[in-house]
Amino acid sequence: MNDDLRAALAARLLATADDELMLAHRNAEWTGHAPILEEDIALANIAQDELGHASIWYGLVEELTGQDPDRLVFFRDAGEYRSAQMVEQPRGDWAFTMLRQYLFDAYEMALLARLAGSAYQPVADAAARMRNEELYHYRHSSAWLRRLGLGTAESNRRMQAALDVLWPLAGQLFSPQPGDALLNVEGYWPDLNELRQAWSGVVIPALEEAGLGETASAAGPDDRRVHSAHLDTLLADMQMVARADEEAVW
Amino acid sequence: MVVKLSPSPPAPPHSGAQAVPQGEGNFPEPNAPTSPLPAGEGRVDMAAANPTWSEGRLTLTSDAVWAALHEVMDPEIPVLSLVDLGVVREVTVSGDVVTVTMTPTFSGCPALVEMQRLIEVRLLALGAASVAVNTVLAPAWSSDWISDEGRRKLKAFGLAPPPVHGGDVQIMLFDVVRCPRCNSDDVLVRNTFGSTLCRAIYYCNRCQDAFEQFKPL
Numbered sequence: 001m002n003d004d005l006r007a008a009l010a011a012r013l014l015a016t017a018d019d020e021l022m023l024a025h026r027n028a029e030w031t032g033h034a035p036i037l038e039e040d041i042a043l044a045n046i047a048q049d050e051l052g053h054a055s056i057w058y059g060l061v062e063e064l065t066g067q068d069p070d071r072l073v074f075f076r077d078a079g080e081y082r083s084a085q086m087v088e089q090p091r092g093d094w095a096f097t098m099l100r101q102y103l104f105d106a107y108e109m110a111l112l113a114r115l116a117g118s119a120y121q122p123v124a125d126a127a128a129r130m131r132n133e134e135l136y137h138y139r140h141s142s143a144w145l146r147r148l149g150l151g152t153a154e155s156n157r158r159m160q161a162a163l164d165v166l167w168p169l170a171g172q173l174f175s176p177q178p179g180d181a182l183l184n185v186e187g188y189w190p191d192l193n194e195l196r197q198a199w200s201g202v203v204i205p206a207l208e209e210a211g212l213g214e215t216a217s218a219a220g221p222d223d224r225r226v227h228s229a230h231l232d233t234l235l236a237d238m239q240m241v242a243r244a245d246e247e248a249v250w
Numbered sequence: 251m252v253v254k255l256s257p258s259p260p261a262p263p264h265s266g267a268q269a270v271p272q273g274e275g276n277f278p279e280p281n282a283p284t285s286p287l288p289a290g291e292g293r294v295d296m297a298a299a300n301p302t303w304s305e306g307r308l309t310l311t312s313d314a315v316w317a318a319l320h321e322v323m324d325p326e327i328p329v330l331s332l333v334d335l336g337v338v339r340e341v342t343v344s345g346d347v348v349t350v351t352m353t354p355t356f357s358g359c360p361a362l363v364e365m366q367r368l369i370e371v372r373l374l375a376l377g378a379a380s381v382a383v384n385t386v387l388a389p390a391w392s393s394d395w396i397s398d399e400g401r402r403k404l405k406a407f408g409l410a411p412p413p414v415h416g417g418d419v420q421i422m423l424f425d426v427v428r429c430p431r432c433n434s435d436d437v438l439v440r441n442t443f444g445s446t447l448c449r450a451i452y453y454c455n456r457c458q459d460a461f462e463q464f465k466p467l
């Protein structure tokens with residue numbers, strides 16, 4: 001693998017790992033606070049799964065660049081993360097959390113299906129491991145999409161309000177990074193435009209069936225180097241203990 | 251109502267609102283269902299299982315190591331050995347140096363590190379001079395790899411065993427689950443997530459009590 005290809009693949013893996021990490025952190029914030037016990041358990045499980053996925057993706061970054069996953073998670077500053085703003089947003093209400101999870105799960109299902117055929121074998125192996133786990137998430141958040149979208153006027157209103165915030169942000173999941181073309185040519189990572197079309201083909205009919213509709217057409221963020229202020233707050237919380245004593249052994 | 255996208259992506263054909271995104275486009279279809287353990291792998295000849303001393307030097311056999319691993323229990327399910335769980339993929343013995351290759355169950359399973367430690371402790375006690383435990387992701391672990399003995403132990407422990415799905419994860423989710431106490435199939439899924447990553451919560455209408463299932467994966 002030449003240096004350009006290695007850098008491009010590491011950048012993609014890092015963005016993917018960062019997305020999973022932030023979503024896991026936001027979902028973990030519900031532990032002890034979810035509306036019912038079953039959901040408290042479910043969301044803690046989903047957060048743990050996403051953290052497991054992040055750990056595998058960071059491990060692949062380490063194989064390519066030698067960067068220690070623990071350093072990547074706990075000792076980068078906000079500007080060095082490549083997570084999408086969608087997963088950095090505060091957890092909001094239950095509708096916001098479930099709709100974000102649904103939009104992300106549909107994206108991850110489509111991504112993993114393609115990555116399982118990646119020509120870079122470690123990526124293909126990782127995706128094959130994660131796909132069946134992700135199916136549980138997707139089924140769960142799909143059920144909540146319908147339950148809240150078609151529930152009461154109040155639950156529908158909250159879902160629509162969540163969609164109005166999340167829809168412009170979701171596009172960033174598919175925004176290009178330098179080197180993407182190289183990865184696509186090698187068969188290492190799928191074409192993100194094609195991925196976006198496949199995702200839209202699933203989520204738009206599902207949103208419509210759940211009684212959700214026309215949403216603001218504001219352009220969302222594109223560049224993954226640009227973050228919301230919410231990331232600073234999240235990192236302050238997530239990194240506080242690790243940074244209190246860098247030399248601590250766990 | 252219609253969802254308006256901005257920027258609007260081309261409207262793709264889709265095969266139903268709840269269709270799971272599939273691997274179309276420039277990537278091949280994902281790998282075929284994962285392969286089960288090779289025939290005979292993991293089975294233990296107990297007679298051959300004891301390490302022997304020869305000219306003052308311990309001779310470890312592969313069978314002895316497999317037998318010892320049969321005694322190492324899943325930290326979260328203390329009746330199920332790591333061999334019955336199907337996570338031990340390969341054992342190689344070279345003199346008194348043992349290498350064990352294992353595969354994680356769920357990606358985020360926190361028991362993995364503890365499993366590695368328990369394997370090391372057990373094999374050092376067996377007489378190995380050094381133990382290396384490697385983990386591999388491929389082929390991805392499947393709950394189909396839980397042995398028949400393991401399934402009986404799960405049920406006796408009160409955990410409904412996972413249905414065998416042969417790799418079709420969509421269909422397995424609709425399989426009949428039976429209450430591990432009374433065998434009734436008059437059960438309701440209460441939560442596809444449970445007290446650990448590998449458990450789901452059911453309710454048995456006959457017993458009028460909850461039970462847990464080892465989730466199919």
Ligand SMILES: [Zn+2]
Binds near residue numbers: 432433
């Ligand atoms: Zn029963």
